Amino acid sequence: MTFVHQDAEFPQLVQIVARSTGIAAALIEKDYWVTHTLWAIHRTGLDVWFKGGTSLSKGFGLIQRFSEDLDLMVERGTVTSLPEVTSWTSTNKGPVAKRRAFYNALAAALVVPDVSVEQDTTRIDKQARGADYLGRYPGALLAELGPAMSPFVRLEVGRARVVPHVQKSLGSFVHAHLEREGMLGDYEDNRPAGVRCVHPMVTLFEKLDAMSRRYGRDDMEPDSFVRHYEDAAQIIRAEDRLPDMGMTAAALAQDMLDGKDIAALPRPDEPALVLADPDKRAAIDKAYAKIAPMFWGPRIPLDEACDTIRTWLGELHQAG
Numbered sequence: 001m002t003f004v005h006q007d008a009e010f011p012q013l014v015q016i017v018a019r020s021t022g023i024a025a026a027l028i029e030k031d032y033w034v035t036h037t038l039w040a041i042h043r044t045g046l047d048v049w050f051k052g053g054t055s056l057s058k059g060f061g062l063i064q065r066f067s068e069d070l071d072l073m074v075e076r077g078t079v080t081s082l083p084e085v086t087s088w089t090s091t092n093k094g095p096v097a098k099r100r101a102f103y104n105a106l107a108a109a110l111v112v113p114d115v116s117v118e119q120d121t122t123r124i125d126k127q128a129r130g131a132d133y134l135g136r137y138p139g140a141l142l143a144e145l146g147p148a149m150s151p152f153v154r155l156e157v158g159r160a161r162v163v164p165h166v167q168k169s170l171g172s173f174v175h176a177h178l179e180r181e182g183m184l185g186d187y188e189d190n191r192p193a194g195v196r197c198v199h200p201m202v203t204l205f206e207k208l209d210a211m212s213r214r215y216g217r218d219d220m221e222p223d224s225f226v227r228h229y230e231d232a233a234q235i236i237r238a239e240d241r242l243p244d245m246g247m248t249a250a251a252l253a254q255d256m257l258d259g260k261d262i263a264a265l266p267r268p269d270e271p272a273l274v275l276a277d278p279d280k281r282a283a284i285d286k287a288y289a290k291i292a293p294m295f296w297g298p299r300i301p302l303d304e305a306c307d308t309i310r311t312w313l314g315e316l317h318q319a320g
Contacts, residue, residue, distance in 0.1 A: 004174065004187040005032065005114065011140050017177045023296045026144035027066050028173050030153070033115065033137040035172035037153045038070055039192040040112040045078035049162040051198035053231060059168040059197035060242075063234050064297025065227065069154040073162050076102075079109050088129075088159045096128050103131035106157065114138060115153070130158025146293040148223075161206075161261040162198050164245040169193045199245050202261075204235040205253055208309070209262035215272035220280055222287035229288075233305040236312045250319050267317060268310040275306065 004010060014032070018025035034054065042048055052071030056062045076082040083102050087095040103119070110117040112135055120132035135153035142151040171179075171191045178184045207228040214225045235242075245252065256262045266273065275281045288302050300308070 001188045003036070003113065003190055004178065005036065005138075007187070013174065013177070014141070017173050020177065021173055021296070023173065024144070024146075024293070026139075026141035026146075026149075027294075027296070029139050029141045030068060030137075030145065030149070031066065032172045032174045033135070033139065034068065034070065034153050035170060035175065035192065036190050037112050037115055037135050037137075037155070038170065038195070039190040040115070041070075041072070041074075041110060041155075042192055042195065044109055044111055046109060047075040047077040049073040049160070049165060049196045049198060051160055051162065051203060052156075053227065055197045056200060056203060056231060056235070058170045059166075059195065060200055060238075062200060062238050063231055064295060065230070065291075066149075066294045066296065067227075068149055068294075069156055071156045071160075073160045074106065074157050082106065082109060091127055099128035103128060103157070106131065107133055110135075110155065117155070120154070130156070132156050148291050148294060160198070161202055161256065161259065162196070164199045164202070165196045166199060166243045167194050168197045170195055200235045200238075200242055201245060201249055201252055202256070204232055205256050205262050205265070207232050208266050208313075209264065211272045212266045212270055213263060215280065220283065222280075222284045223290070226284055226287040227291055227294075229302060229305040229309070230300045233300050233308040236308055239312075248319075250316055253316070265316075266313060268314040270313075273306045273310050273313075275302075 004013070007013070014025050014029045018028045021028070035058070038050070050059065050070070050072060052069065053063065053065065053067030054070055057065060057067055076084070082105050083098060085098050085102050088099065107117055107119045110133060114137070116136045117133050120134050123132045125131070133155040135155060137153060139151070145151060169191065175184065175191050178187070211225050211228045214220060253265050257265060271277070275284065285302065292299070
């Protein structure tokens with residue numbers, strides 16, 4: 001049995017799904033390859049945890065934004081060919097060298113049918129705290145991806161807090177269409193199942209922390225965090241519908257502070273949420289508009305997103 005992308009009519013299928021969803025065909029195509037890549041990685045024997053924006057959209061359905069990266073934590077699992085790591089955090093020469101050897105060897109273990117995976121040598125961390133990999137897929141519509149998109153699937157691999165997490169089954173727009181048409185059984189099922197998705201509240205606190213730190217830099221780069229505003233607001237608005245995590249949001253925040261998973265819990269008057277600096281505000285507005293093609297659902301205006309976050313943080317600090 002073959003994969004659906006190996007069908008000669010796959011390009012036509014992508015166009016059909018694009019018309020039925022109203023989403024750009026290039027995004028439909030890439031969404032499929034992101035899903036296929038995640039499925040394949042889960043079949044390698046590696047231990048994998050999935051987090052970040054793609055987890056929010058695919059795993060929990062919280063955002064209607066196309067997130068093209070796979071944010072992962074990976075351990076060797078049953079892949080004994082990978083070097084052992086003695087410490088994921090030590091900055092001593094020996095542990096750093098072992099981490100570097102692990103991440104250098106990981107590229108060969110990330111086997112994805114019909115996708116070429118290579119380490120991104122333009123992003124090398126001196127302490128080997130993580131590594132990026134590029135999955136180059138045979139897309140027919142790569143040239144049609146917007147300026148905010150990359151013509152490959154980026155895998156961002158590093159250490160992260162992965163508890164609590166929830167097991168989820170994921171799919172793509174193409175898979176959903178095939179299922180509606182009763183055609184899934186015609187192809188090999190490459191939908192990821194049993195994916196360990198980090199709880200959205202963990203992601204929320206990480207995003208709030210990142211917004212605060214990156215906004216405060218003199219050389220602020222809005223593209224690196226502007227998506228966090230809407231993502232955070234959407235998680236907050238869905239809080240009552242999220243899976244139980246066995247603790248309150250305030251308790252999780254304190255636990256993440258104690259474990260140094262985040263540097264600080266922003267306050268409602270955080271500069272990144274007030275946006276009083278006119279130059280920084282203008283730069284963020286520009287970046288906010290730039291990512292518009294990545295959304296297939298209604299957006300939350302920037303000021304509204306900030307209001308949602310500030311109100312929630314005020315209640316959280318009061319409860320704490």
